[in-house]
Amino acid sequence: MGSNDFVTLFFLVAAVLIFLQLRSVLGRRTGNEKPPFDPYSPRDLAKGPGSDDGKVVTLPKRDEAGGDERFAAIDAFAKPGTALNTSLRELTQHDPNFNPKEFLNGARMAYEMIVMAFADGDRKTLKNLLSRDVFEGFEAVIADRESRGEVVKSTFVGIEKAEITQAAVRDNEEQITVRIICQLITATYDKAGTLIDGDAEQVTEVNDLWTFARDIRSRDPNWKLVATEADA
Template identity: 70%
Template structure:
């Protein structure tokens, strides 16, 4: 009986101590508590919250140099200042501030692959969107001659090894940019009997081309079209 009373008293004391400790921690207010949730109170709408937040927006001042940003920064990063190519590209940017040489080269690489593949496949629709009228007529004539003879081109575009922007000029309202492209291609041409008459179906050949693209800088159309091709062997 005595031991029972002792254990009972021990747990009662322990319970009181724990209660006081919890109260000292849980009952303490820090000033950052959320108010009790009242399901019947009016809830703030998203529009009201947005309106309140707009009153807290602070407009940041412009950074120094924003208004005097170098318009030729992309050109100077692409090719050293003072070089002939740099001067040509600066002239182009004066008339077409949106021109970026790095982006142009990336776009020209994609256009080159599309044109080479489309020519091999006889895809006139794709070619018409990428070539000037004069260049398209030349490509179309070559495709038509191939078709009239029953010849078939089987081509695999391996990739572009190198693409260098080598010149730029502005003629009236037309911007011209020239790029030298070194690509790798597997191409073989067969006659209507299936005999190989040109190229090699297994050998990867290196192709060196110099292509010129043009765009009317007065037009809202940002696309460039191929206006001249030259093979360097």
């Protein structure tokens, strides 16, 4: 046998071995194979890869009120069908990342920071947490207090209750009003150190309605205080 015949025979044997190996790995076609999955085919659109014909594919559940998973946190926070639930759902449609429980936790922390910064005359902290109009109002009170040499000493005891009362989207701005009931010890002294307002030992209950806002178009996730009023 010549060298060329040997080489030809070698490749023929190798080809047969490779074919047998592929056959054992991939299997043989029997004529009953399923067509390949086509994600764009109307027939396969409702099926995923590996789905069996005749079986129902379970889609992600929607909540009973006709929403989807985005609204699960809303429904857990406010009873479906209420005005608050409806307004929070509307807000979530504009801001899918909104979570009422997380927002309320943030509002509680912001409330304490603002109250204490106001008492201490900390303009830098206030400027980061307040809208321009509210900051100007707070700053005017602080400046007036300082001009008379008065000093405020406050102790934040804690927040007894915090709840969202209203929510809305107006002109690309999310707005949420929160009712906060807190306990505070506060006393104001004149420049001579004489107590002129409050009580250094008495715990006082404070009821506030604060409105926070955020521009939906902004990448800044932070909310700012845009309105305050005492809750009777």
